Each structure stands twice: as structure tokens, then as C-alpha cells.
Amino acid sequence: MSGAMAIPSCAGLGLLSGARATAQDRHPHWAALMARAQAGDARAYEALLRECLPLLRAVCRARLREPAEAEDAVQDTLLSLHRVRHTYDPARPFRPWLMAIAERRVADRLRRLARQGGLTPPVEEAEEPREPGPGAEQTLADRQDTARLREAAQGLPPAQHTAVMLTKIEELSLAEASRRSGMSVGALKVATHRALHALRRRLSGED
Amino acid sequence: MRSEELISRLARDLRPVRRLPGPLALTAAWVALAACVVGTAVLLMGPREDLMAHLAAPDRALPLLAAVATGLLAGFSAFQLALPDRDGRWGLLPLPAVLLWLTGMGWGCLADLARIGPAALRLGASFACFGFITALGLPLTAGIAFMARHAAALRPGPVVALGGLSAAALASVGLSCVHHLDAALMVLAWHGVAMLCVTAVAWNCGPWLLRRLGAAAPRL
Numbered sequence: 001m002s003g004a005m006a007i008p009s010c011a012g013l014g015l016l017s018g019a020r021a022t023a024q025d026r027h028p029h030w031a032a033l034m035a036r037a038q039a040g041d042a043r044a045y046e047a048l049l050r051e052c053l054p055l056l057r058a059v060c061r062a063r064l065r066e067p068a069e070a071e072d073a074v075q076d077t078l079l080s081l082h083r084v085r086h087t088y089d090p091a092r093p094f095r096p097w098l099m100a101i102a103e104r105r106v107a108d109r110l111r112r113l114a115r116q117g118g119l120t121p122p123v124e125e126a127e128e129p130r131e132p133g134p135g136a137e138q139t140l141a142d143r144q145d146t147a148r149l150r151e152a153a154q155g156l157p158p159a160q161h162t163a164v165m166l167t168k169i170e171e172l173s174l175a176e177a178s179r180r181s182g183m184s185v186g187a188l189k190v191a192t193h194r195a196l197h198a199l200r201r202r203l204s205g206e207d
Numbered sequence: 208m209r210s211e212e213l214i215s216r217l218a219r220d221l222r223p224v225r226r227l228p229g230p231l232a233l234t235a236a237w238v239a240l241a242a243c244v245v246g247t248a249v250l251l252m253g254p255r256e257d258l259m260a261h262l263a264a265p266d267r268a269l270p271l272l273a274a275v276a277t278g279l280l281a282g283f284s285a286f287q288l289a290l291p292d293r294d295g296r297w298g299l300l301p302l303p304a305v306l307l308w309l310t311g312m313g314w315g316c317l318a319d320l321a322r323i324g325p326a327a328l329r330l331g332a333s334f335a336c337f338g339f340i341t342a343l344g345l346p347l348t349a350g351i352a353f354m355a356r357h358a359a360a361l362r363p364g365p366v367v368a369l370g371g372l373s374a375a376a377l378a379s380v381g382l383s384c385v386h387h388l389d390a391a392l393m394v395l396a397w398h399g400v401a402m403l404c405v406t407a408v409a410w411n412c413g414p415w416l417l418r419r420l421g422a423a424a425p426r427l
Contacts (some may be wrong), residue, residue, distance in 0.1 A: 037221065038223065038224050038226055039223050040221060040222060040223030040224075041221075042218045042219065042221040043218075045217070045218045045221050046214060046215065046217075046218035049214040049217065049218065050211070050214055053210060053211070053214065057210075071210060074210050075208070075210055075213050078210065078213055078214065078217060079213075079217075080360045082217050083357075083360060084291065084357050084360060084361070085224060086224040086225060086226055086227050086357070086425060087227045087289075087290050087291060087357050088226075089226070089227075089229070089290075092292065096292045097291050097292040099292075100291040100292045100361075101291050101360075101361075104291070104360070104361055
């Protein structure tokens with residue numbers, strides 16, 4: 001990616017910093033829901049799992065290329081979570097507990113895929129699952145940001161939508177985006193600028 | 208089945224569960240269980256008559272204390288590792304105690320060498336030591352595996368291996384209270400090999416054992 005592209009790309013993802021802060025604030029809420037689930041509150045449990053589902057999907061899709069495999073890993077995680085739900089201590093944050101289970105199930109699936117061969121990721125990825133550290137959290141947050149950016153871009157005019165998808169989501173160079181879209185580099189720059197302006201307003205309105 | 212549907216089913220079948228006690232409480236329960244079993248074995252076999260004098264000698268007491276510490280720390284780290292969100296480095300917790308045990312035994316070997324000469328380095332057979340530690344250590348490993356059975360879906364091998372190390376170390380303490388094996392090299396060899404065997408068996412059988420014991424959340 002060219003240096004000229006790096007700045008608007010970061011700016012695009014930076015639009016969602018407010019949304020990320022909101023996601024961080026959700027942790028105590030999840031811990032409280034899980035505590036109620038341990039006491040048998042089915043409604044709290046269902047609400048918690050539904051809220052966690054996008055996060056689980058993002059984690060699994062980040063590590064598994066095949067969407068079906070990723071969805072299977074999500075379901076494995078949900079089943080494991082259900083089995084060991086008594087091990088959660090509500091005094092501790094919920095997200096690391098959940099992420100550790102998800103990483104384990106993804107690692108299992110990667111190992112299985114590596115054994116089967118075919119469309120598999122490198123074997124080294126199937127080694128001991130990583131502890132959910134700050135790097136993984138950052139990657140995940142970036143992916144969630146991208147997903148939210150993609151969703152928000154749906155309502156843009158076609159030219160702006162194309163420009164932001166190619167330059168911000170797919171992170172193509174202006175020359176490559178121009179070749180793919182048939183738009184001139186100048187038109188792409190203008191459309192991207194307008195799209196980012198519209199998205200900034202839209203997303204800050206959401207928060 | 209879609210994940211949303213699975214969530215609905217899991218929520219529909221939800222039952223209240225008894226929250227797992229913390230690692231410290233589980234370790235206390237485990238040590239109490241192991242102390243009862245090992246203590247009973249010591250009483251049945253009869254403690255060695257010079258036990259107090261044996262414990263008063265620093266080169267004998269140090270390895271014994273290190274073995275107790277290994278048992279406690281390995282048990283605690285097993286219960287830590289059995290929880291999903293705990294750092295894998297908890298598994299290294301018993302390492303200082305193991306090193307202290309080895310150091311203590313090495314010191315004992317040197318003390319024996321100074322006291323009785325090259326005869327101290329003669330290695331004989333002591334299958335009774337091996338039998339005592341494995342006969343107590345393996346069932347106790349099953350006991351700690353049961354207490355940490357929630358690790359089935361997480362880290363079954365390391366958790367049961369640490370449990371095995373804890374069980375074998377505590378069995379080794381019991382053995383030191385009944386058996387007249389004073390040559391440090393013999394103790395190092397036979398206790399060490401037996402502890403290593405129990406830990407290795409536990410590591411290999413851990414996943415299978417925990418699958419058998421089941422990891423379903425205990426209901427209220």
C-alpha cells in the first residue's frame with residue numbers, strides 16, 4: 001500500500017474508535033449476564049450468547065478460511081462454554097474467559113484440518129493456541145471495525161461506496177482501485193473523501 | 208443447525224450450576240484428600256521408628272520439604288490451568304520446588320559421599336519405592352483429575368500431568384516416612400523415576416481420563 005493510502009486507511013478505521021470503546025464497556029455487562037446465567041436465568045444467557053456471537057464469528061473467521069468451518073468452530077465454542085459455564089468467576093472479566101475457549105476450539109479445528117489436508121492453513125497455526133493477548137485483541141477490534149465500516153458503507157451513493165470499499169476495506173492502491181472501478185484516480189480521491197466524511201457523521205451519530 | 212438456533216436450545220435447556228470453588232480452595236481440598244490417603248498408608252505400613260531423627264537432619268528434611276512444596280504447587284497450578292482464562296505459565300509454578308528437591312538430593316549425595324565414601328554412589332534396586340509411589344500416585348492422580356475434570360475441553364494433558372506430579376510428590380513424602388532408604392542417590396533415582404513415570408502416564412492418559420470423567424457443569 002502506498003504511503004498516501006496509509007493515512008486515509010487509518011483514518012477510516014479510526015472512525016470507529018468510539019464504537020470500540022463502547023465494546024470495551026460491555027465487559028461488566030457480560031460478566032453480570034453470565035453470573036445470572038449461572039443462577040439459571042435463561043433469558044440472560046440467551047442475551048449474552050447472542051451478544052457474543054458476532055465476536056465469536058470474528059475470532060473464528062479470522063483464523064479459519066472456510067466460512068462453514070468457522071461457523072462450526074463458533075458452535076463448538078458455544079457448546080464448550082455451556083459445559084464449563086460453572087468455571088467462570090464473575091469477579092474476573094468475561095471476555096478473556098470466552099476468548100480462551102474460542103481459541104481452543106479454533107485450534108482443535110485447525111489441527112483436524114491439518115490432519116485431513118486439502119484446504120488447510122499452515123500446520124504451525126494448529127499448535128498450542130495463543131493466549132488472547134493485546135495483539136490478538138487489536139486484530140479482532142480492527143476486524144470488527146472493518147465489519148462495521150462495511151455495514152455503514154452500504155447506505156452510501158454507489159460511487160462513494162465503490163471508492164470506500166476498494167480503498168479502505170480492500171486497501172487497494174489508488175491505481176489498482178482505479179483499474180478495478182473504471183474511475184479516475186482524482187474521482188476516487190474525491191469520492192473517498194466524501195464517503196469518509198459521510199461515514200464519520202453517521203458513525204458518530206450512532207455512538 | 209444455525210448458531211442462533213443452537214443458542215436458543217442451550218438457553219432453553221439451561222439449568223442453574225454450582226460455581227466452581229477457586230484454585231486455592233480446590234488445592235486445600237485436594238491436599239486434605241491426599242493427606243488422608245497417604246497418611247492412612249503410612250499408618251498401615253508403620254512409620255519408621257527413627258522418623259523424628261530422620262526429619263531433624265537438614266540433608267533429609269530439605270528434600271522432604273521440597274517434595275511437599277512440589278505437591279502443593281503442582282496441585283495449585285493444575286487447578287489454575289484447568290480454568291480457561293488462566294495463563295499457561297502457571298504450569299511452571301512447581302519448577303522451583305522440583306529444582307529444590309533435586310538440589311537437596313544432590314546435597315544429600317555429597318553428604319553421603321563424605322560420610323561413607325564411594326559406597327554411597329552404589330545404585331541398587333528398590334522396587335518397593337517405585338511400587339509405593341505408583342500404587343498411591345496413580346489412584347490419587349485419578350482423584351485430582353476428577354476434581355479438575357472441567358479441564359477436559361481445555362488443557363487435559365498438562366492439567367492431569369501436574370496433578371500426577373502433585374500426587375507422586377505427596378506419595379514420595381509418605382514413602383520417606385515409612386521406608387528405610389537413606390542413601391540419597393537411591394532416593395533420587397527411585398523416587399525420581401517413580402514420580403517421572405506417574406507424571407508421564409498422567410500426561411498421556413489425561414485427555415482420555417478427563418473425557419471419561421465428563422466435564423458437564425454440576426447442577427445445583
